[in-house]
Amino acid sequence: MSGEPNTRLSDLFGLAGWSKGELARLVNRQAAAMGHPQLATDTSRVRRWIDMGEIPRDPVPRVLAALFTERLGRVVTIEDLGLVRHGRGGKRQDPGSVEHPDGVPWAPERTAAVLTEFTGMDLMLNRRGLVGAGAALAAGSALSSAMHDWLHSDPALKADAPQFDDPLHADPAGFDRYEAAPIGSQEIEELERSVEVFRAWDAARGGGLQRKAVVGQLNEVGGMLAYRHPEHLQRRLWGVAANLAVLAGWMSHDVGLEPTAQKYFVIAAHAAREGGDRPRASEALSRAARQMVHLGRPDDALDLMKLAHSGSGEEVLPRTRAMFHTIEAWAQASKGKGQAMRRTLGQAEDLFVSDRGDVPPPSWMQLFNEADLYGMQALSYRTLAEYEPGAAAHAQHYAEKALALRVDAQERSRIFDNLSMASACFIADDPEQADRYARLALMSMGSNSSGRTWDRLRQMYRLTAEYASYPRIHELREEIRLALPRVKKPGGGSAQA
Secondary structure, three states: OOOOOOHHHHHHHHHHOOOHHHHHHHHHHHHHHOOOOOOOOOHHHHHHHHHOOOOOOOOHHHHHHHHHHHHHOOOOOOOOOOOOOOOOOOOOOOOOOOOOHHHOOOOHHHHHHHHHHHHHHHHHHHHOOOOOOOOOOOOHHHHHHHHHHHHHOOOOOOOOOOOOOOHHHOOOOOOOOOOOOOOOHHHHHHHHHHHHHHHHHHHHHOOOOOHHHHHHHHHHHHHHOOOOOOHHHHHHHHHHHHHHHHHHHHHHHHOOOHHHHHHHHHHHHHHHHHOOOHHHHHHHHHHHHHHHHHOOOHHHHHHHHHHHHHHOOOOOOHHHHHHHHHHHHHHHHHOOOHHHHHHHHHHHHHHHHHOOOOOOOOHHHOOOOHHHHHHHHHHHHHHHOOOOHHHHHHHHHHHHHHHHHOOHHHHHHHHHHHHHHHHHHHHOOOHHHHHHHHHHHHHHHOOOOOHHHHHHHHHHHHHHHHHOOOHHHHHHHHHHHHHOOEEEOOOOOEEEO
């Protein structure tokens, strides 16, 4: 007991709207359903958790996490509740402090436990049809400050046998967990192949349709990581976990589950570092940076990219650094920093062509090819064109080059390229060409589950207003208005997006 209030638990308790007595009764009922009928929580004990910082014993933290997850309709972990024990003799860090947002970085032995718990809660929300929302994104500066020293240190794999008092071996609180068992190289190869299947599906059709399958697979891998395998297998298994966590994050971002997506990116960075793959850890953070730019927070993105650049280590390939630079350039364009954006894109081009290809790229980099380089250049110039209309011509140039190289397996990227081209054409006062590319994008969006494509379409729709008197553009505006998904309003109704 710290003697100080648990502010994280207090805040979530206030959001849930229970009384202390109600929460005590719910804990007892849930614990009994889990096979712990002897648990007898009362109002005074709940008060000690909230007002005195007392951390209850298992299974109570997991029971609370499940109750708050169901009540609030988003994933709530024991870290979110401030109920993690940080050693017997050490002083407990405040998991909600600015220096350590969301309790990161967590101890190495906690990574598999956090991964398993979070995916289990996410699956529970999926199963019950709840909507994940409401949590706040951690600021990029706070995340990068908390994780800087951790990412730059040498990872050390835990070499001892599984500890049976580890949180992974506590009873689950109402969510699925894979029963851990040792596995061999053949099973890991099958898992690695499944990652490629999920990655290809995401690139073609968007993240909405397969997100639950990826989260379920990641939950199983978390259970496997509870066992200590030979080091070469353990590293590969951590690699699978990192790849699946990035995919789960990207798919969550694709459907608008932003706090959930950020958590998965952080989990991916931890998993990659556990496996000794600092470039992969940095790439996971670069995904969080792309998410920030999409959400209109370029300063947060630049903070995260600074950490991704510095923490990627000496093994990072030039092509990976080129990709990092394109994300940084997009953030700079979002701030109207044209000179900085052009300089950064120039560095990206130089790095891309300097990669001789003598070292095979890791699987997670294989989708960043020449078309993606051009696509990111088009997006950066299209974004800058909001500040410098003359940049629209460069956006058209690069979007055309990207579209010429796109393959069928990159349908979502082709939609983005068409929208970049259409937006650039509107800004360049070429509504006829803009109409053509906007319709190409609109034709493909119905068969794609990516919410981000609709977000980008809304940005383009704003540019059509100036040409609304043109018959073709008036017709296009009507088609877009009818096609846009309806957005749920806070009161439970819906409105045209």
